[in-house]
Structures are given as C-alpha cells and as structure tokens.
Amino acid sequence: MTGPRPVSTPAGTSGRRTPPGEEASMRILVLVNSFHTGGFEQLMLEIMRELGRDGFRFRICCLKEEGTLGPEIRREGIPIDSGFIHGTYDLAGALRLSRRLRGERFDLLFVEPGRNALLAGEWAARSLRIRKRMSAIHATRRWGRKRMFRTGEVRLLRRLDGVLLVAPTQRDLLVREEGLDPKNLDVILNGVDHKKFRPRAPEELPLLAEGPAPGEKAIGIVASLTPEKGHEVFLRAAAEALAEVPEARFYIVGEGPERAAIEARIGSLGLAGRVRLTGRRRDLPEFLPRLRVLALSSHPFRETLPISTMEGMACGLATVNTDVGSVRDLVVPEETGLLVPPGDADAMARAFVRLLRDEALARRLGEASRRRIEERFTLERTVEEYRRYFLRFAEGTTP
Template sequence: MSAPKRIAFLIDAIASPSAGTERQLLMLIEGLDRREFEPWLCVLKGSPWLSKSFDLCPVRVLDIESFKSPGAWMNVLRFSGWLRRERIDALQVHFRDSSLAGIVAARLARTPAVIAMRKNQGYWMNSAELRLQRFLNRFVDVFVANSEATRDWARRVEGILPERLRVIHNGFFGETRKAGDEAARRRARQTLDLPLDAPVAGIVANLRPVKRLDVFLRAAARVREALPSARFVIIGEGEERERLQTLVRSLGLNGEVRFTGRRMDVPDLLPAFDVGVLSSDSESFSNSVVEYMAAGLPVAATDVGGCHEALAGGAGGILVAPGDAEALGRAMVEMLSDEHRASHARAAHPRRVAEAFSRDRYLAAYAALYNELLKSTGRRASCS
C-alpha cells in the first residue's frame, strides 16, 4: 500500500472556525481519510484560536502580514523549501494573498499539483488584481468552484478553460432537523428572548459590507408594516455592527431586532426562525442558506451565486434582486404568511440537503479530485 498523499492547505488566517470558507476547510481536513491523505494546514498569519484550539493536523505559519513587509518574499522562499523537504504532493490555496504566496512557492518547489479555490466572485477585485490573478492562473493545475454560478463567472471573467474547472458544492456537516420540533422552537425562542407567537425572520452572516445587513433591516421595516408583531434576529459579528445598530434606531426597530453576536450554537438557535434570510450583494455558495434548509426553514434570499442551485426551484424559497429591500421585504412577508410554502420547506429542504450537500458526498468529491489529479501529475518522489 502506498504512503498517504501529502496535501497542504494554505489560507490567509483562521481566527475562529465560524466563517464559511474557514469552516468548510476545517471540516475537510477533519474528514479526510488518514489512510489515504496526510493533511497540513498552512496559514500566512497565526491566531490565538489556531495555537490553542486546533489539533486536527500539523500547522505551519508563514508569518506574512503583508507583501509590502521586507521579509515577506523571504518567507515565501522558506515555504517553498518546506514544500520540497516535506515532499508535499499537492497544495490547495484559498483567498487572494494565499494564492499569490502559494502558487509562487509551489512552482519554485516543483510541487506536483496546485489547486486554487474559487469561493467568491471577485467582488473585491480591481483591474490590476484581475490581471495578476490571470497571470497566476497559468501555474494552477485545477480550479475548484463551490457553485456552478462561480464556475461560470471564473470562465467568463478570469478566462479559465472549462476543462480546468470543477464544481464541488459546500458540504453540510451538521444534522438535518426534524420538521416542526416545537420543543426546539420553544427553547430557541427563550434563549433569544422572543415571544413564542411572533413571526420571526432571521439572518446568519458576518457583519461585513458585502453581506448588506442594511438591506435586511430596511426589508424588516417593510415587514413590520404588514406584520406589526414580527421580530428579527441577526446572528453574527463584524465591523458593521455599530453602523447597523444606528440604522435600527433610525428605522424605529429598537425593540424588534436582536443582535446575538458570534454564536457557536447556531443550529440550536435556527428553530426560533420562521424564515431564514440572505441579503448579500455577492456570494458563491451560501452556507447560511444550506443551514436554513437543513433546519427545515423557508428561505428569502437575494439571487446571488449558487442560491438557485441550493433551492433547486422549490416552493420553499423566493429569490430577489440584490439590493432591493422592497422586494426582499415582500418575500419575507410571503414566507411568514404562506403556510403552504412553510410546509413545503419543512418537508423538502432537509431532504434536499441530505441528498445534495452531505458530508460524505463532499469528502468523496475532494478525495476523488486529489486521487485523479495526482494520478495525472504524478506524486513527489520519496527523496528530494
């Protein structure tokens, strides 16, 4: 039996396991069969969480804060030497800075395979960054998008050839919930201090500009006009919190909106919702939408990234144009008022998640990718 394939994963940083891409990567590392694969987690910058709480595999910190710092490129060269010494078979890179450092290091080290992730649609990219990305793309063996929408974006905008692109949807690693669990609903509402009989619309999101929580709040104001007893929950933390709290006051929603901050018990809180909401301007494949579906919730979301792929056109979801608070508010009202849609979501959404986005399907897809890629590129020789 051959030795396990050595796969290194490079990402900018992991401050906590709660963000979407970071959580998916950690679940992948945890789930890989150690008889087949030996993973390493590599980060540009360390974090207290990583040093204290992570023990799934060895960790290497590159100590790169910025590519403008004097020692950054020396650390890239050191990383290249490490890839060669450790006989890494494949390097998988996430995010912009890790792609730059990782692709350069891997090609200098003659690492057999380089995999680049596409888990957003470049909303942050200017023309110079796009030109750099296109140049780096020449040195990548395969790109993995987590939605068909992002695959199509990468073909159209980055000019990546179709044969170099794969789609592996995000996996759901929790448990789908039994529909209509009144005890779970009651506990969640008590935890969040919500009335048991109020219509509740909730959102799970990092409080960053691209998530457009301002649109969610403006939509909430419209919902309250139609459903005066409605309540709204925001689960997440981030740089936008103070601005959003100011907006809550200006919209007169003081008593109706709950900010929970970052929570590690999100699955236990979702039964408090009657509808799950996504208000982002840009997504690739929303983990929050899949989490809502696993909880049997109807969904009101902006039509971004792979949302239509997740919902598959079912009656339990409504998609609206990004930035349209009026349309999102109408969708939320409809989902809060239409028992047929709610019933459809309770029955169909957990089944859809279990069939299309399961842990086993996700892990098997990545294992097949690594095996196929290294079969074609060859593995690192047993000695340097």
C-alpha cells in the same frame, strides 16, 4: 518524489472510510492569507476533519494572521503556522515560508486564489518540490472591484494543475468574464451536515440565550457583518415587515467590522428591541430550527453558493434570498424558497410578510428545501468528491 499509494473510490460511494490495510496517506499543504470564520472556511475545516480520519494529512500556513478559526483547527490536531508576511509588499515572506517547511514533504499544494498566496505558492512549490498545485474559488466577485482577478492572478491560476469551483453557474461566469481556463476547472458543490442541521420538534429544542422564543415569528440572517452581505437591506425590509406584522422579531447572527454601523442603523430605524444582534454562535443547529424564515440579503459580489442558506434549508426553513451569485443552483424559486432582486428591500419585506402570514407556504417550502439538501447538498457527498479529486492527483493524473 514517490506519490502515495492510491485508494480506489468506486463511482456512487459516499462517506466511505478507507478499509483496513488500504490507508490513503496524502500530505497536503494549505496556503492561505488567514483562516477567519466564514462559510467556505468552515466547510474546508469539516473536509479536513473528515479526510483526516482516512489518513490525509493537512498542514496549514497562513501568510498573515491565523484568523478566528485557528484555535478550532488546533483542537483538530492540524498544524497551523502564521505570520510569514510582514507588510503589503513583503517579498521575503515566501522565503520565510520555505525555511519554516524545509525538510517536510508534501504531495499537493492547496493555495488560496489571491495574489499573495498564488505568488508564495509558486515559490513554495519549487523550493519544496511539490509536483501538484491546485486552488478553490468560492466567490463570484470582490467587493469594490469590477473584476474578481487581475491579469497576473489569472495567469497564475491558469498555471495550476486544477481549480475547484462550487457551482456550475460560477464556472460559466469565471470562464466568460474572468478568462479562466475551462480545461483545469472542476465543480464540487458545497454541502452541509444534514444530520446535524435538521428539522426539530419544539420539545427537542433547548432553551437558548439571545434566541427566539418557542412559537415566535422569527426571521434571521447568518452572515459576517461586512458590506457585501447587505445588512442595510435586511434592516429596511425588517422595518417594512414590522409595519404589517408587528409581532415579528429579527435576529442577526455574526460578527465583523460593520457591527457599529448596523447597531446605529437599528437605532435610527426605530428597531431597538425588535432586531437583535447575537454575535457569532456555535449553536446554530439548535438556533436555526427556532426561526420561521432565514434570509440572505447579499449584494451581487462575493456570494456564490451560500452555506448559511444550505444550513437553514437542511433545518427545514423557508428562505428568502437575493438573486445573486449561484443561489439559483441551490434555491428553486417558489419551490424550495423565494428569490428577490438584490438591494430591493421592498421585495424582501413583501416576501417576509407573505411567509409570516402563510404558514402552509412556509412549511411547504421548508419541507422541499430539506429534501433538496438531502438529494444534492450533503457534506458526505462533498467530502467524498474532495477525496476523489485529491486522489486523482496522488495517482499522477490531473483532474
């Protein structure tokens, strides 16, 4: 199979568009279980959107349901199919996938690092003659499991041509504890659109439904409503902080299966009217700058390099984060944010009170956070590094 014509990407370039007459034409099949709203999934959509302007062509196949991001993916003009697996052990799913894609040509298979997708990817790569295969791992642990990968999954991951990780500390852990092959691992740091997520003066901010009022001592958390995100810790910390700063208000942004349990816990802690569930929001660039503090209360499982914390830092917010995953690759303690032990609601409450009472400290941390995002964690840099990574496959070399 003839690969696409490579495009040179000199070191140091960022956000570069392919010059006329030098179009990068690369066809990438993305194979996942589903495309639900999440930090990494939203980042991947941004990467596909940006690289699509340079001639990269993506085709998404969801083995199960397409997920909540399906409509947004379609609006970007990216083909998406779903429903290939009809049960837990549906071995015919890979065959349905191959039949659906028969006659299409792909230069690269980008496969989710789960058992279903890895197995289906093996079959699809052979039947469709896709020469290069890769994956990306954005988590550190899985909820309810001692290890992230089973032995068979590790074997499949080691057979890929490349595996992308999102932080250096994640790489060290997955080699040491999961047995991944360091030779096929590369790190591309997550990034956020620092031009969209930015500090805003009060007069720039529009009125928002279900949002903090101007000048409110508001603390928020942006996360899926799932057990590993630790909303119970956030709520207990909120209750303790309100005893010290009763005018504070708390906002929970996101949706998920734990919503009813969180609503019940708000009631049992006597937090009704002082903690608000806003649901999923599409106006985060306008919502976040209204907060005084952004929190991350995750348990030490899935979290690695959290996009929500990056977005808050890009908006110039002080952040309070549990010390989990690779958060230390992002947050410098006492310099760009505060870290507390996971599960420690008392420590989180003390951090909340400290930042609500010391506006100068909150401002200093927020300004340093913004600078750190600009220096290391921009979407432009992430997209450029993904471009280079993909094109090394196109050139016939393994990253």
